[in-house]
Amino acid sequence: MGKLKKAKNNSGGIKIKKLHCTAMICSSLLCISLLVTVFFTKNNYSKMFLSIHDYSECSKAINDFRSASDYLSNQSRLYSVNLDKTFIDNYIEEYTSYQRREKSIEIIELSHVGDEPDIKLKMAYKESQALAQVELYALKLITESLNLPKDQVPSLIYETLLTPPDQKLSAEEKLNKARLSLFDSNYINSKERISGFTQDALNSLVVSYLHAERTGDTSIRNLFFLAIVGVSFLLVITILIYFLIIFFVLSPLQKSIKNVELGKKMEVSGSYETKYIATTYNSLIEKTEIKTSILKHKAEHDSLTGLINRDAFEQIKKILMDSAEPIAYLILDIDFFKTINDSFGHLVGDEVLKKIAFLLLDKFRTTDYIARIGGDEFAIIMTKFGNSPEQVIQAKIDALNKTLQNVSDGLPSVSLSVGVSFSSCGFLKEMEAQADKALYKVKKGGRCNCSFYNFQDSDIIM
Numbered sequence: 001m002g003k004l005k006k007a008k009n010n011s012g013g014i015k016i017k018k019l020h021c022t023a024m025i026c027s028s029l030l031c032i033s034l035l036v037t038v039f040f041t042k043n044n045y046s047k048m049f050l051s052i053h054d055y056s057e058c059s060k061a062i063n064d065f066r067s068a069s070d071y072l073s074n075q076s077r078l079y080s081v082n083l084d085k086t087f088i089d090n091y092i093e094e095y096t097s098y099q100r101r102e103k104s105i106e107i108i109e110l111s112h113v114g115d116e117p118d119i120k121l122k123m124a125y126k127e128s129q130a131l132a133q134v135e136l137y138a139l140k141l142i143t144e145s146l147n148l149p150k151d152q153v154p155s156l157i158y159e160t161l162l163t164p165p166d167q168k169l170s171a172e173e174k175l176n177k178a179r180l181s182l183f184d185s186n187y188i189n190s191k192e193r194i195s196g197f198t199q200d201a202l203n204s205l206v207v208s209y210l211h212a213e214r215t216g217d218t219s220i221r222n223l224f225f226l227a228i229v230g231v232s233f234l235l236v237i238t239i240l241i242y243f244l245i246i247f248f249v250l251s252p253l254q255k256s257i258k259n260v261e262l263g264k265k266m267e268v269s270g271s272y273e274t275k276y277i278a279t280t281y282n283s284l285i286e287k288t289e290i291k292t293s294i295l296k297h298k299a300e301h302d303s304l305t306g307l308i309n310r311d312a313f314e315q316i317k318k319i320l321m322d323s324a325e326p327i328a329y330l331i332l333d334i335d336f337f338k339t340i341n342d343s344f345g346h347l348v349g350d351e352v353l354k355k356i357a358f359l360l361l362d363k364f365r366t367t368d369y370i371a372r373i374g375g376d377e378f379a380i381i382m383t384k385f386g387n388s389p390e391q392v393i394q395a396k397i398d399a400l401n402k403t404l405q406n407v408s409d410g411l412p413s414v415s416l417s418v419g420v421s422f423s424s425c426g427f428l429k430e431m432e433a434q435a436d437k438a439l440y441k442v443k444k445g446g447r448c449n450c451s452f453y454n455f456q457d458s459d460i461i462m
Contacts, residue, residue, distance in 0.1 A: 013272040014248060023241045027234060034230045041223040048216035054111050055209040059202060061104040062121060066198045068100035069128045076135040080142055080179045088139060092154040096329060101125055116204035124197030131219040133192045134181055136160050141178035145171040242318045251275055302372045304350060305357035313371035313379060320381065320427035327423040328382040328389050329431040331439050337376035344412055352411055359403055363396045390452050393420055397450040415448035
């Protein structure tokens, strides 16, 4: 604990946590600024869109007003010339039903009440209404001159009263007076004033729209500039964070991973966190090396065969209990070894043991753990094998027995009986009993062979 604490105090370096918090705060502030900028840009864009929509609607309303006023004049004049009742019906329909002039004023009042377009259009409406009274009076004179029945005269015209002098005029005089009133200079001047007022309303609307467009365009341009600056800063921060992480975290970790794979100590570099991990790991490595040296010292080899002895083999079993790798456990027994000792002597028996040990080391891999656990008993733990370990083990045992039965070296012919058990994850204590059962099956079946314990159905595979 003392060493770990010291390593922690001496780690130093930039703390990723602080760097991360700082970057997050800056990024968050920039994101908030961008959101605010986008919000204001959207609002200004909406205002600009509304301004365009308002200009479109209001300009249409002003033009509709002008068209309605001209339409009333045309229908009254056409009636005075052609005396066709259709024109008087059209006039009354526009005046009382369509009412485009009144509707135009209502549209203007929605967004420009009290403004120049509203004032000018109302002045045009006032003038137009005065002109409409002239037109209605003229239409009354015409209907009187034609002596039309009451049911053929619209109520609006029928209710219009003529002056006493005009009532005394003849039909022809009434018609001539009506025509004159619709084409004289006063009527024309009134039409020009209406046209002037509507044009003034339209011009003031254009000025208002152009001002709103310039203001909105400038505002949107400024906001877009701020957004570009904000995105640029955010990009710079992102790139900076990326390179800082590479320099202070990823690069030191990659170097440390290589050292770990090579069994070396980690390089103490980078951020505070990576330095802390490296110093802590290195401290643990030092302790592990001490434990390993102690384990190696205790794991003395068998003096006769040079193989791992029982004590070392037991230590290996304990270590492999924590392994996540699949394990194969083999128990090997020399068939009728006592007979060899009795017939040829213990010296020959020792040579046979040496020969078997040599062949085991030759046939099995350096990654396998081979031990002599008794007089004529051997055990092997295999790791990191492929998908068909039974076939591989069977082939090795067959080759061993074939070699051991060759007496060209002057030693007696011997054979091995082998029992094998498997584990999918680390060494298990029950593997010894399982291998023993498999070995018993071999001996019972004639020896000089290999059998495998199947833990799924508790059966032995020969």
